[in-house]
Amino acid sequence: MTASHAASDASGADLALSSVTKRFGSFTAVDDLDLLVGRGQFFALLGPSGCGKTTTLRMVAGLEEPTAGRIDLAGKDITRLKPYKRPVNTVFQNYALFPHLNIFENVAFGLRRRGVKDVKGQVQDMLDLVELSSYGGRRPGQLSGGQQQRVALARALINRPQVLLLDEPLGALDLKLRRQMQIELKRIQTEVGITFIHVTHDQEEAMTMADTIAVMNEGVIEQMGGPTELYDNPATTFVSNFLGQSNLVAGEVLGQSGHELVVAVEGSKLGVPMDRARSTSGAVWVGVRPEKVFLAASGTETEDNDNVLRGAVVTDVSFIGVSTQYLVRMPWSQELTVFEQNTGARESFRPGDAVDLHWMAAHTFVLDAAQDAHAGDETYDADLAPAGAGT
Amino acid sequence: MTALQRTGRWIGDHVVLFMAAVVLLYMFLPIFFVVLMSFNDPVSRLAYEFDAFTLDNWLNPCSAAGMCDSVVKSLQIGFLATFGATVLGTLVAFALVRHRFRGRSATSLLIFLPMATPEVVMGSSLLALFTTAGLAGSLGFWSILIAHIMFCLSFVVVTVKARLAGLDSRYEQAAMDLYANEWQTFWRVTFPLVFPGILAAALLSFSLSFDDFIVTNFNHGNTITFPMFVWGSAQRGIPPQVNVIGTMMFLLALLLVIGSGAVNRRRAR
Numbered sequence: 001m002t003a004s005h006a007a008s009d010a011s012g013a014d015l016a017l018s019s020v021t022k023r024f025g026s027f028t029a030v031d032d033l034d035l036l037v038g039r040g041q042f043f044a045l046l047g048p049s050g051c052g053k054t055t056t057l058r059m060v061a062g063l064e065e066p067t068a069g070r071i072d073l074a075g076k077d078i079t080r081l082k083p084y085k086r087p088v089n090t091v092f093q094n095y096a097l098f099p100h101l102n103i104f105e106n107v108a109f110g111l112r113r114r115g116v117k118d119v120k121g122q123v124q125d126m127l128d129l130v131e132l133s134s135y136g137g138r139r140p141g142q143l144s145g146g147q148q149q150r151v152a153l154a155r156a157l158i159n160r161p162q163v164l165l166l167d168e169p170l171g172a173l174d175l176k177l178r179r180q181m182q183i184e185l186k187r188i189q190t191e192v193g194i195t196f197i198h199v200t201h202d203q204e205e206a207m208t209m210a211d212t213i214a215v216m217n218e219g220v221i222e223q224m225g226g227p228t229e230l231y232d233n234p235a236t237t238f239v240s241n242f243l244g245q246s247n248l249v250a251g252e253v254l255g256q257s258g259h260e261l262v263v264a265v266e267g268s269k270l271g272v273p274m275d276r277a278r279s280t281s282g283a284v285w286v287g288v289r290p291e292k293v294f295l296a297a298s299g300t301e302t303e304d305n306d307n308v309l310r311g312a313v314v315t316d317v318s319f320i321g322v323s324t325q326y327l328v329r330m331p332w333s334q335e336l337t338v339f340e341q342n343t344g345a346r347e348s349f350r351p352g353d354a355v356d357l358h359w360m361a362a363h364t365f366v367l368d369a370a371q372d373a374h375a376g377d378e379t380y381d382a383d384l385a386p387a388g389a390g391t
Numbered sequence: 392m393t394a395l396q397r398t399g400r401w402i403g404d405h406v407v408l409f410m411a412a413v414v415l416l417y418m419f420l421p422i423f424f425v426v427l428m429s430f431n432d433p434v435s436r437l438a439y440e441f442d443a444f445t446l447d448n449w450l451n452p453c454s455a456a457g458m459c460d461s462v463v464k465s466l467q468i469g470f471l472a473t474f475g476a477t478v479l480g481t482l483v484a485f486a487l488v489r490h491r492f493r494g495r496s497a498t499s500l501l502i503f504l505p506m507a508t509p510e511v512v513m514g515s516s517l518l519a520l521f522t523t524a525g526l527a528g529s530l531g532f533w534s535i536l537i538a539h540i541m542f543c544l545s546f547v548v549v550t551v552k553a554r555l556a557g558l559d560s561r562y563e564q565a566a567m568d569l570y571a572n573e574w575q576t577f578w579r580v581t582f583p584l585v586f587p588g589i590l591a592a593a594l595l596s597f598s599l600s601f602d603d604f605i606v607t608n609f610n611h612g613n614t615i616t617f618p619m620f621v622w623g624s625a626q627r628g629i630p631p632q633v634n635v636i637g638t639m640m641f642l643l644a645l646l647l648v649i650g651s652g653a654v655n656r657r658r659a660r
């Protein structure tokens with residue numbers, strides 16, 4: 001028994017991937033991946049397109065064989081088991097409903113292959129659950145995208161798998177339907193209590209739905225944890241940029257004072273709680289989320305526990321209803337982002353105004369400076385960036 | 392505006408429809424003539440024009456000596472050739488699409504060759520082959536069948552291959568994911584999805600075999616298929632019953648087309 005396997009038993013994990021690697025020729029799609037998914041969890045695998053999410057799911061489903069490593073389900077090694085021998089079902093990326101069978105037969109497919117009795121009642125119950133009771137006689141091609149999505153879900157769920165794999169199940173739907181289906185999926189998961197592994201590249205979707213998120217990048221897991229933990233305490237620059245936005249400024253660790261790490265940033269001293277510092281010496285990235293920062297007119301006094309960066313100039317103001325987004329240029333010519341709620345308590349700043357940035361030390365995090373400050377930032381284009389920005 | 396001008400204007404406005412009608416007429420005139428001649432009561436055996444109306448040909452199609460025997464031969468050969476070519480061709484198509492092996496692309500290319508070879512060349516070279524094999528004396532039903540399966544094969548492979556190549560492998564993966572083993576996946580998902588291609592290939596094979604004249608002419612020995620019968624009797628005057636068979640074949644084809652259209656519409660609904 002491997003160490004991680006033992007760990008999976010201890011944590012009650014249902015599914016355990018241990019050092020799983022998948023290579024296509026010389027290209028490594030999934031690289032030495034370890035993953036623990038607890039029983040009954042809504043687990044999201046989040047990452048940009050091409051990072052190996054589908055490949056990971058396919059290995060769990062048995063549609064792809066790992067180059068190395070092992071996969072255990074409920075303590076049983078399933079690494080080399082045929083797909084039809086695994087208590088795992090998949091909702092495919094583009095549904096893959098059988099075009100030659102009607103909706104009823106699509107949903108009944110798994111039960112019939114296993115020789116289950118009372119197919120009719122179970123299929124009807126499942127169609128009721130996804131609110132498609134009267135569509136049994138139709139063909140997949142006659143249904144809308146959202147309805148096909150629900151059939152795909154019903155077809156997989158009816159088999160009561162130990163793990164349900166969903167590969168970007170909402171990717172083909174428009175925004176409104178997607179939000180609706182997110183709620184619907186979450187409701188169904190709570191109702192049936194089956195472990196869901198939900199693959200998505202939409203960070204908002206992952207955060208609203210999942211109990212646990214694993215952020216994946218280039219075949220490796222960058223960080224795993226609850227949505228709040230990942231957002232508030234990112235472990236890598238990739239996570240800090242891919243989940244929401246972050247301001248990252250270069251700093252140098254000066255030392256420790258009580259429970260705080262003290263970092264010098266362009267002449268200012270900033271405090272960071274020790275448990276939010278991923279690197280405690282030398283060059284680091286000091287990070288803070290844009291909505292945590294408070295803009296004040298230049299020269300305003302600070303509160304005791306605040307971090308301050310002075311001498312910024314507002315360069316851009318965009319009003320987006322609930323909030324205003326500011327771009328400010330720091331004296332070292334880096335641009336930072338600040339979100340401010342439109343509470344109406346005060347006038348907003350204008351481009352050209354001189355301002356200081358204040359935020360609570362507890363909201364600061366520190367990352368290893370060896371990482372690329374723009375990793376995971378999908379809006380960043382290195383060719384278009386002004387010289388010196390972000391460094 | 393004169394009536395002539397108005398007609399001219401109407402034709403100008405509907406020139407595409409008009410052209411289509413002309414082309415259709417061009418295509419259907421010979422068929423119409425076959426139907427018409429099936430009701431002909433010719434004065435002499437050599438007459439090729441319509442003389443008098445009769446139902447006799449339809450009531451007694453087999454009264455033309457030897458014709459019905461030849462039709463039965465053609466049907467037997469047609470069904471057997473279709474069966475043989477469809478089964479073998481489908482297997483070849485699966486091998487070419489689903490398996491990686493040495494010489495796969497060369498095989499794909501070679502499959503096209505019989506289709507590109509002129510039939511006269513194929514027919515004569517087959518005869519040479521049969522003769523070399525010492526079978527010159529026993530040419531007949533089996534040599535025709537072998538020849539027909541041979542030239543239908545390419546068409547089956549190409550048709551089924553196209554369908555199979557367009558089949559998304561995720562359907563089969565979904566089936567496997569839903570507890571279907573390899574055997575069940577094939578019969579429940581792969582085969583039904585490829586079936587329209589196989590059916591089209593079979594229909595094509597049958598029609599190729601049924602009306603083949605050139606290849607059969609080289610290799611038929613003493614066996615008379617329907618096209619051979621028509622050719623033989625053309626020297627002495629074609630019996631009007633031939634047109635009855637022609638009309639029947641046309642109606643059968645028409646029914647098949649209408650039938651498959653209806654099935655497709657029902658599936659889509």
Ligand SMILES: Nc1ncnc2c1ncn2[C@@H]1O[C@H](COP(=O)(O)OP(=O)(O)O)[C@@H](O)[C@H]1O
Binds near residue numbers: 024029048052056
């Ligand atoms: N069968 C395959 N052969 C070769 N490369 C593949 C294959 N499947 C996936 N890949 C590659 O592996 C990488 C990860 O793919 P995938 O798991 O589909 O990513 P994701 O689902 O996260 O978008 C991609 O770069 C893709 O091109």
Ligand SMILES: [Mg+2]
Binds near residue numbers: 053054055093167168
């Ligand atoms: Mg994918």
